[in-house]
Amino acid sequence: MPRGAVAPVSEVWLVVLVVGAVTVGLKAAGPVLLGGRDLPPFALRVVVLLAPALLAALVAVGIFGGDRELVLDERVAGLGAAVLALLLRAPILVVVIAAAVATALARGLT
Amino acid sequence: MAFAFGLSFGVLAKASGMGSLAPVVMSMTTFAGSAQFAAASVIGTGGGALAAIGAASLLNTRYAPISLTVAPSLGGSWPSRLLQSQLIVDESWAVAQSGGGRVDRRTLVGAGALLWVFWVGGTTVGVLGAGFIGDPARYGLDAAFPALFLALLVALVDSRRALLAAVLGATIALALVPFSAAGVPIIAASLACLVGLWRR
Numbered sequence: 341m342p343r344g345a346v347a348p349v350s351e352v353w354l355v356v357l358v359v360g361a362v363t364v365g366l367k368a369a370g371p372v373l374l375g376g377r378d379l380p381p382f383a384l385r386v387v388v389l390l391a392p393a394l395l396a397a398l399v400a401v402g403i404f405g406g407d408r409e410l411v412l413d414e415r416v417a418g419l420g421a422a423v424l425a426l427l428l429r430a431p432i433l434v435v436v437i438a439a440a441v442a443t444a445l446a447r448g449l450t
Numbered sequence: 451m452a453f454a455f456g457l458s459f460g461v462l463a464k465a466s467g468m469g470s471l472a473p474v475v476m477s478m479t480t481f482a483g484s485a486q487f488a489a490a491s492v493i494g495t496g497g498g499a500l501a502a503i504g505a506a507s508l509l510n511t512r513y514a515p516i517s518l519t520v521a522p523s524l525g526g527s528w529p530s531r532l533l534q535s536q537l538i539v540d541e542s543w544a545v546a547q548s549g550g551g552r553v554d555r556r557t558l559v560g561a562g563a564l565l566w567v568f569w570v571g572g573t574t575v576g577v578l579g580a581g582f583i584g585d586p587a588r589y590g591l592d593a594a595f596p597a598l599f600l601a602l603l604v605a606l607v608d609s610r611r612a613l614l615a616a617v618l619g620a621t622i623a624l625a626l627v628p629f630s631a632a633g634v635p636i637i638a639a640s641l642a643c644l645v646g647l648w649r650r
Contacts, residue, residue: 370517393619397639418593439597443590
């Protein structure tokens with residue numbers, strides 16, 4: 341669709357409403373159904389590992405993910421800068437800014 | 451950063467033909483960056499409502515396991531739990547990790563509320579100023595969130611098992627990217643946490 345074109349209004353609102361409702365439900369599921377109670381030990385052992393697994397996947401897909409393909413582009417420069425900043429024990433904000441600046445610079449050069 | 455991302459969502463959504471009000475309402479209710487970007491890009495490329503809903507919902511299924519991890523930390527009446535649970539986003543959940551799979555409620559709610567304000571504000575400015583701002587990717591913003599996730603990940607990996615889960619999660623996700631719709635790789639990667647069932 342060309343820039344500035346308008347998708348059918350009802351279609352856009354359908355997406356906004358359905359995705360909104362689904363997301364509200366997904367986010368609320370745990371706290372509303374279980375809220376305040378502790379998880380059994382075996383579940384806790386699994387849940388502890390959910391954060392590392394998901395975060396690593398978000399990093400990998402965020403850097404190398406394309407449209408149904410793996411791509412090597414300027415984002416890799418950003419990843420490299422982030423790793424370097426982490427090795428130098430820089431604060432998180434510096435790590436993030438380094439990644440954005442490195443990616444933008446690489447885009448400027450290519 | 452959330453503001454800048456909200457801004458780029460506003461610009462992209464406007465360019466995809468979503469109008470001005472719908473993207474802002476979406477940022478207020480859905481409040482999940484990757485799903486919103488996916489929905490806007492599907493609409494923008496003429497993929498239709500069903501494909502947009504499918505892609506965005508799939509991307510957000512990760513909030514089911516995430517909300518389970520938050521459950522023990524959120525007390526109170528169910529309407530208050532419902533309200534607080536809406537402040538769960540990747541970033542607020544990630545910074546609220548207090549070790550041992552626990553989530554600090556105050557950090558989660560505080561960070562979530564702050565992110566929400568910047569996300570919705572950024573979207574509004576982006577929608578209104580879409581004409582004046584170029585392609586947000588030029589500023590390297592697409593590498594900023596992965597960098598944030600990486601920094602948080604490094605702080606979280608405190609055992610061999612956590613490292614294994616991280617490596618496995620990233621591998622599963624990358625392996626599936628070429629063969630599945632956006633969102634599937636991330637959800638499948640959450641299965642890596644099952645290595646926790648394996649006793650030494």
